[in-house]
Amino acid sequence: MVEGMIWYFAMLNALALCYSYLLFSLYIRYASVHKILAIPNARSSHSIAMPTGAGMIFALNQLVFLFLAIYGIKNQLIINSIFKMFIGIIFVITLGILDDKYSLRAKHKLLIQIAIALLMTLLNFRITTLTNPFGEPIILNYLSVPLTVGWYVIVMNAINLIDGLDGLAAGITIISCLVLICYSFYAHNFFVFINCNFLVISLIAFLFFNFHPAKVFMGDSGSLFIGFLLASLAIAGNEAQFKGLTTFTLLVPITLIFIPLSDTVFTIFRRFINKQPIFRADKNHFHHKLISLGLSNRAVTLLCWFITFIFGIIALGYMFIPKNVMMLILLTVSLSLLGLFVYLYKKELFK
Numbered sequence: 467m468v469e470g471m472i473w474y475f476a477m478l479n480a481l482a483l484c485y486s487y488l489l490f491s492l493y494i495r496y497a498s499v500h501k502i503l504a505i506p507n508a509r510s511s512h513s514i515a516m517p518t519g520a521g522m523i524f525a526l527n528q529l530v531f532l533f534l535a536i537y538g539i540k541n542q543l544i545i546n547s548i549f550k551m552f553i554g555i556i557f558v559i560t561l562g563i564l565d566d567k568y569s570l571r572a573k574h575k576l577l578i579q580i581a582i583a584l585l586m587t588l589l590n591f592r593i594t595t596l597t598n599p600f601g602e603p604i605i606l607n608y609l610s611v612p613l614t615v616g617w618y619v620i621v622m623n624a625i626n627l628i629d630g631l632d633g634l635a636a637g638i639t640i641i642s643c644l645v646l647i648c649y650s651f652y653a654h655n656f657f658v659f660i661n662c663n664f665l666v667i668s669l670i671a672f673l674f675f676n677f678h679p680a681k682v683f684m685g686d687s688g689s690l691f692i693g694f695l696l697a698s699l700a701i702a703g704n705e706a707q708f709k710g711l712t713t714f715t716l717l718v719p720i721t722l723i724f725i726p727l728s729d730t731v732f733t734i735f736r737r738f739i740n741k742q743p744i745f746r747a748d749k750n751h752f753h754h755k756l757i758s759l760g761l762s763n764r765a766v767t768l769l770c771w772f773i774t775f776i777f778g779i780i781a782l783g784y785m786f787i788p789k790n791v792m793m794l795i796l797l798t799v800s801l802s803l804l805g806l807f808v809y810l811y812k813k814e815l816f817k
Contacts, residue, residue, distance in 0.1 A: 473659075474538045482664055486671035489523045494675065494682045502566070503685050516680065518701060519566040520672065521688020525559035526697070527668045528661070535660050537734040544657045550589040551698065552662070558622075558694040562687025564676050576619070582591060583618035586698060587611055593701050596799035597717040599789040614701065617716070621700075622693035628761040629689040631753050631763055632678035635726075636669045638772040639692050643669075645778040651720060653784055658699050665695055678763045697724065708769075715788070721796060725752065727771055728803070773803070797814050 497503065499518035504518040532548050539545055553710075561578050564570060578630060578814045586592075592614040596604040629635035643662040650658035684692075700719035720727065729752045736742075756766040778801065783792045 482667045486527050486668045490675050513636045518683040518687040519687050521684040521691050524668045525691050531664045540720045547657050554586050561691040565686040579619050583615040587614045591698050597641045597794040618697045622690050622698035624730040625693035626689040628726040632680040633676050634767045636673050638774045640669050641778050645781050658702050718781045721777050
């Protein structure tokens with residue numbers, strides 16, 4: 467029986483990769499014909515109109531192959547969590563498609579994100595405890611709902627903000643998901659395992675068309691979907707969680723997406739200091755600063771992938787080394803990068 471399931475999911479993975487590659491190829495033609503294009507402006511890193519909105523393919527792949535995966539799953543709690551995830555995916559990809567097409571106002575998009583986060587909280591995808599590296603877990607009680615909503619909103623917007631260079635967001639997400647796959651295997655959490663698995667496959671196919679020079683962009687539909695999925699899988703839904711995974715609540719995902727989260731915090735701080743609108747787009751993000759130092763698009767993307775890989779190694783260390791020791795290592799590496807962040811942002815912070 468187990469061998470049969472292994473072959474079934476191996477077949478699904480091969481099918482998913484071929485299917486994803488084909489869909490992205492077809493979507494590029496479709497977007498070009500129907501003028502679903504990202505038009506260059508002062509904030510763009512590209513100089514010609516590019517097909518965008520390919521994120522809907524991520525969502526379509528996730529829905530199709532999660533549905534097919536149900537055939538090989540015997541655990542009803544996992545199946546229930548998959549159907550709950552379907553609901554969230556439909557809402558978030560609808561938001562992304564509307565934003566790609568109509569460029570929704572930031573405050574309207576934020577309100578919808580909060581509504582989606584509240585919906586997922588009601589579906590039991592919520593943070594109930596926080597990992598304490600130096601003691602017992604922290605029970606949140608009434609703080610569970612606001613913290614869960616804040617987590618969803620921050621992660622969705624963090625991935626959206628980091629999606630500014632060819633292949634950057636996709637590569638960071640692949641590395642993060644590979645680490646989560648290791649954790650889910652360690653904790654016997656098949657729900658997280660298959661979700662990360664199918665997202666990685668979609669992103670690998672996408673990188674064939676998105677690594678510099680890109681032929682297509684994921685758009686807000688892609689970055690919002692990725693952020694939503696990462697936020698959901700990091701807390702994994704209480705009924706699908708296993709004790710081995712809950713002991714790392716938020717500690718691992720925060721480590722994995724350190725670059726997007728740090729860039730988001732610095733962006734908010736910089737705009738607040740300079741009395742600028744918090745949600746106004748600009749070209750002062752971490753990756754833009756590296757470009758301004760003379761690095762190429764590919765070099766910046768690969769550097770950010772490498773930094774994410776280092777944090778991924780640190781995140782994996784939580785499984786084998788006492789969490790307080792790994793926290794000290796994380797703080798050391800983070801402070802080193804903090805110095806780089808301050809250097810790159812200094813002119814904006816004090817001008």
